[in-house]
Amino acid sequence: MLKVKIAKSFQGFQLNTEWEVKNGEIAVLFGPSGSGKSLSIRSIAGLEKPDQGFIEIDQRLVFESQKGVDVPARERNVGYVPQNYALFPHMTVVENIMFGMGKSYKENGRVILQELLSRVGLEGKQNKYPRQLSGGEKQRAALLRALARNPRVLLLDEPFSAVDIPVRNILRDEIRTFLKTWHIPIVLVTHDPQDLEVMATKVIEYRDNLLTLSNCQA
Amino acid sequence: MNWMPVYLSLKIAFYASLFTALIGIPLGWLLARRKFIGSSLLSTFVMLPMVLPPTVLGYYLLVLIGRxxxxxxxxxxxxxxxxxxxWQGAVLAAAIVSLPLMVRAVQASIESVDKNTEDVARTLGKSETxxxxxxxxxxxxxxxxxxxxLTFARAMGEFGATLMVAGNIPGKTQTMSIAIYDAVQGGNYEQANFLVVxxxxxxxxxxxxLNQLTRINRW
Known part of the structure; x- marks a missing residue:
């Protein structure tokens, strides 16, 4: 379970949002760019600090403005896949995925890793560098890297925007099926209505929160 | 041929590069990745040796570290x-003169690293170090x-600040560029030619x- 209630002013934007996602749900944050969707998931990951509110991951308070709780990103145990996937270019697929695993996990992790690689169709690619992968392969590698540590929540920022449109539809189906086996809250940011239709089990709408705009309306 | 200036120049440039790397890498990272009060002031200060005349720098150093x-x-x-x-004074002079080159290079190359990769590493449980x-x-x-x-090359060619701080003592602080000047002044063109070549x-x-190196990329 993921609970979010945050507010933040940011370069002329005003973000003010409250929602929650249950385990196994795929919540799609849907809205125009600049409405604070990315900011929201970056706040959950601990990469941005909201001005006010709280964030609770799996019954653990990781952020609370009034109590001064602010758990650093490295201790939040979230899986985060940014829009450009941000694979480590100097590491192979396997090195990328193993990067976040602890020592004990690394020893028996090889078997699990092989199984995961074949499940997403990356077998045979484990020793390739990111630049040798297609867009879809990059995305799946980044997804495995985010999931390799058994995170308490998975955050995906525009996961399909960097792949060609024909591949996108196939990928959506694959990823949705794959994610169903993970019983954690999944938050997906998008402005593509197709993503919403195929992926969402829950929709959280974001509106344009330009400060100037709301001032005009007031 | 007198090889002493060659040996001295290489030694001084080596230690100056080491010193510059130790200071320049953290400084370049700081300027590239942290926003803090006074960062633009620090940036200006670090770049100063690039534009100030070396003799002026040498004079500052003398005032700062003189007896x-x-x-x-x-x-x-x-x-x-x-x-x-x-010669240690010469190292200090060469290091300060070449520091801007190092900081610039480090800052630019760190700025070109995708911040998202660092962010992902944070979510994967890694410390800042x-x-x-x-x-x-x-x-x-x-x-x-x-x-x-570039730092090494700059340190090898250092003249003005080194002369101010370390002087022109043959066998002790007389580096290649100073020895060339000295040889030409003394009409010893054989020695000057040797050092120039x-x-x-x-x-x-x-x-x-360096050109070859920047072409290597295994990933």
Whole structure:
């Protein structure tokens, strides 16, 4: 379970949002760019600090403005896949995925890793560098890297925007099926209505929160 | 032929590069990745040696570390070190003159590293130190090596500040560029030619190596 209630002013934007996602749900944050969707998931990951509110991951308070709780990103145990996937270019697929695993996990992790690689169709690619992968392969590698540590929540920022449109539809189906086996809250940011239709089990709408705009309306 | 200036120049340039790397890499990272009060002031200050005349820098250094200064006296009394008119003083002068080149190179190469990779590493449980050594540094190394080569070349060619701080003592502080000046003044063109050809060759080889290096990329 993921609970979010945050507010933040940011370069002329005003973000003010409250929602929650249950385990196994795929919540799609849907809205125009600049409405604070990315900011929201970056706040959950601990990469941005909201001005006010709280964030609770799996019954653990990781952020609370009034109590001064602010758990650093490295201790939040979230899986985060940014829009450009941000694979480590100097590491192979396997090195990328193993990067976040602890020592004990690394020893028996090889078997699990092989199984995961074949499940997403990356077998045979484990020793390739990111630049040798297609867009879809990059995305799946980044997804495995985010999931390799058994995170308490998975955050995906525009996961399909960097792949060609024909591949996108196939990928959506694959990823949705794959994610169903993970019983954690999944938050997906998008402005593509197709993503919403195929992926969402829950929709959280974001509106344009330009400060100037709301001032005009007031 | 007198090889002493060659040996001295190489030694001084080596230590100056080391010193510059130790200071320049953290400084470049700081300027590239942290926003703090006074960062633009620090940036300006670091770039100063690039635009100030070397003699002016040398004069500042003399005032700062000379025997009359607080730092100079402290070094003398507690560590029995005197930097003025020694090869260590020449190292300091060369390091400060070449520091901007190093900081610039490091800052630019770290800025070119995708911040998202560092962010992902944070969510994967890594400390800031681990991220620096396993993500930022390996991705920025080419620019850092380039900065080091330029630093070395600059330190080898240092003249003005070195002369002010370390003087022109044959066998002790007389580096190649100072020895060339000295040889020409004394009409010893054989020695001057020898040093000029050598310093040109070293510089050209260094830059060629640098060119090759920036082409290597295993990923």
């Amino acid at each position: 009359q200064s607080i730092i100079g006296r402290w070094l003398q009394d507690f560590l029995q070190i005197s930097l003025v008119f020694t 681990a991220i620096f050594f396993r993500i930022t540094l390996p991705l920025a190394w080419q620019g850092i090596i380039a900065g080091l080569v 050598l310093i040109s060759a070293i510089t050209i080889i260094g830059l060629l190596c």
